[in-house]
Amino acid sequence: MSMLNEKVVMITGASSGIGRGAALAVAAEGARLVLADIDASAGEKVLIEVETLGSEAIFVATDVTDATQVERLVNAAVDRFGRLDCAFNNAGIEGAMSPLGDIDIGEFDQTIAVNLRGVFLCMKYQTSAMSKTGGGSIVNNSSVMGLVGAPQVAAYSASKFGVVGMTYSAALDYAEKGIRVNAVCPGGVETPMVAEILRDQPGVLENILAAVPAKRLASPKEVAQAVIWLCSDLSSFVTGSALPVDGGYTAQ
Template sequence: MTTFSGKVAVVTGGTSGIGKAAAIALAQAEANVVVAGRRQAEGEETIRQIQAIGGDAFFVATDVSKEADVQALIEKTMARYGRLDIAFNNAGVDQETTPLPEQTEATYDRIMDINVKGVWLSLKHEIPAMLKNGGGAIVNTTSGLGLVGAVGVPIYVASKHAVEGLTKSVALEYAKQGIRVNAVSPGLIQTEMLDRTVQTNTELMEYFKTTLPMGRIGTPQEVVNAVLWLCSDASSFVTGHSLTVDGGYIAQ
């Protein structure tokens, strides 16, 4: 099992889904974990679950689209632990499927502010902290839709393509300074976000399964396994890479 004993990890969007699963898995691997998100109650619940398995963690209420919040997150991390080794920039929002002429400027701003600006701000403040202790590993959450197009959700697709570009560019900038920057690109994963899309439409869920070569929806833990590898020394020669976890969808 991968161990991160003595290391400190920040997880944004750690209140549910993949982010929550990652925060718990990092704690199980002996990292000290800082959970960030906008929902206080859900964040505190993640911390309770980590503490129940003997982990050391705390929650920082954070809106990643606001620089003051992201700066405070990293400052609180450094104040408590004195270092930052791992960052999983996972916070993100989806887009309701609508025809292009019906999409609003407010929708565009919301998605771009969280999905793109939020990752950029996180990188901006995480990297100086990591450099203080000689480097670190960063993983950004993109999407299979950061690699292809999709009808009805062009703003979301554009935001995830942007994160792919950020990942590659920042990886190149810090490759010689001990910081690796990669991305994980989930496909259809059984999370609260997918539940909101499908709701009680079992026919839609069955249709989704038919689009996947493996014939099933993925689990958060399957994405987390990829994140842990990208954060570990097992991937020490990997940077600027986007690891797709999608049951074969993009390979079609």
């Protein structure tokens, strides 16, 4: 039996990287999909990919920092499928890679807007929809940088620590309504965003691999499998957790 058979699953940031990997993996588990991304062209391509796998799906171009657009996204899910069972709030950016004092204020604000405000807005409207149909499961994409500190990622780390804190609080707010809220905290993952960082900063990959006990990066599918488990009924008593998917990095 497929783990998400007939469940309605929303994925933001679905056009590439972890989001695309999650969309493909979730489709393979029998779910119906609501895909969202600010990049409409790339998002439509992923829509075709999941439909090829047999998933009934829609794509809604969405800027997760815009409350009106996020509300429209959730409404589109309910209008099409009648309910929303699960959500993977994945949309995010890396932000500035520099010491705190060198970070442009506008870039800091944008990182917080996408990575933290975006998750807040998604959960605000998702919890409302789920409350009307008996509950659901929300998974927020944080990072190992939301669990431990690192140099030159102050804006990104602040946003991802915020996601973990908001996950904990929302889990307590909605437990009695049958809505589970968890986070995944990936380490290094083979995504276009990470590839860009590695290209611009020679030697970073070697440093990352030296710090990871598993001595490799994760694939998007490996993160997706954690998301699928948290969305599925197999994790029915799991809420308020921040699950590292990091090859042992935060165990040290």
